[in-house]
Amino acid sequence: xxxxxxxxxxxxxxxxxxxxxxxxxxxxxxxxxxxxxxxxxxxxxxxxxxxxxxxxxxxxxxxxxxxxxxxxxxxxxxxxxxxxxxxxxxxxxxxxxxxxxxxxxxxxxxxxxxxxxxxxxxxxxxxx
Numbered sequence: 001x002x003x004x005x006x007x008x009x010x011x012x013x014x015x016x017x018x019x020x021x022x023x024x025x026x027x028x029x030x031x032x033x034x035x036x037x038x039x040x041x042x043x044x045x046x047x048x049x050x051x052x053x054x055x056x057x058x059x060x061x062x063x064x065x066x067x068x069x070x071x072x073x074x075x076x077x078x079x080x081x082x083x084x085x086x087x088x089x090x091x092x093x094x095x096x097x098x099x100x101x102x103x104x105x106x107x108x109x110x111x112x113x114x115x116x117x118x119x120x121x122x123x124x125x126x127x128x
Contacts, residue, residue, distance in 0.1 A: 008031075023118075057070040068098075
């Protein structure tokens with residue numbers, strides 16, 4: 001695992017947050033969760049970017065499919081700390097066409113996700 005092994009999970013769906021938190025905790029990651037952009041910003045203020053190794057973020061956090069607040073957060077945080085790792089998740093497959101995903105800068109995992117696919121994505125980002 002990397003030095004920054006804290007994983008921040010941001011998803012407005014409590015069930016998804018809990019599943020991801022349990023899965024990643026089981027695999028040895030320290031996990032913190034947030035359900036909104038504001039909660040995520042609060043976590044960032046407390047922990048700081050250096051403590052966060054990976055952010056797994058839903059593209060649509062507000063429940064409104066027209067608002068891509070998770071992608072906005074990803075772009076802003078990556079601008080502030082380019083070394084911060086992100087995985088974007090969404091049930092909307094058209095999100096594969098987001099510029100950062102198309103460019104290969106940010107991995108995308110579709111919901112519902114296969115546990116193996118998500119773990120493989122994370123392990124590729126955190127090589128041993």
